[in-house]
Amino acid sequence: MCSTDEAQWIAEAKTGDKEAFSNLVEKYQKPVYSVCYRMLGTPTAAEDAAQEAFIRAYKALDRYDPDRSFATWLLSIASNYSIDQLRKRKVTILSMDNDKYAWLAPPDPGPNPEKVALEREKQALVQNILAELSETDRAAVVLQYWHDYSYEEIAETLDLSMSAVKSRLFRARRLLAEKWQEMQANAVPSVQTAGKRIAHESPTI
């Protein structure tokens, strides 16, 4: 189920029109990159995986079922490719706190350096904690939290049953919460500071 423009671009891309497909790349670059970034943890790996996911989608366009959402289909390619990448080689999750890789971080969202530093800190925390999960659990969490996927959509994307998705998400949430407690209890000062700030920001009972 696509918009008229999208359906037109898909139809043209199926005939080999790369320009038409580049409109779809333009439209979906952010969610695809976001999935890859959350899965792989570094901007370079995310860029590479996102580019490859779009190439795979372009080549497999004949197999795309127009009754399905194009975004769901595309994100399933991106998440499965990222899962494969994680399985193939152990991707080192690099902390964005590391000065060596600071230049690879997403572009500064605004002129406020304090805000930028805070966002980087949050980004690093998110990636560190996601790294605790298995590839498939991580994909399920990413699709649920950042892409508002329903259980059904996650099941379809990751080729799992609904009950498997529910139990994976439940287990992942428990593991993440335990890890978060552990990190706060004995972790580096930056985690403790960020934890306190988040505790302050987030609602409590």
Add this chain to the structure above:
Amino acid sequence: MNHQQFETWILQESELQKEQKRELHLHLKGCSQCQAFFQAVHQLDHLFKTAPEPSPSPNFSARWMVRIERQEKRRNRWILGITLSVMTLATAALLSAVGLEIRSAADFFPQLLLDLITFITHGIVLINQISNILSPLVRVGTKYLSPLGLYAVTFGLSGITAAWILTSLRSRTLQKEFNS
């Protein structure tokens, strides 16, 4: 005290019933362990919801275009390489067959010349036919077959072609011997 039930309720994503909510609330007031767990779950939710969405650096689609064009060029070079290898193999088979003909028919030069011309003409027609058959096959093959599969098909086809050429030459030689 059994914390399992409360932990499940804390992690549960669907809305709790009124009674369950009240029970959990009461439990959390008196249990620091479950309260810490509850806060950890909510802090994480908050962290995930407020973490900035990562975006690719500018000109992502332009880089995609460059990448796919580079991949397509590489694939075309690969197809050309395979086609040339098939041609070379076929030519080598033809030349060796011609060499055999020359040795066996050295005494009949005019006849040999005529045969050679006929042979080259047939060869050109054959190469043309092979290329006509192969080009759509290669187009479809590159789309649906893996590189290994494509290699197997190419070598299979060149083997069949070489065998066919050699067999037809051999049968012609035998026929000539039989006629003479």
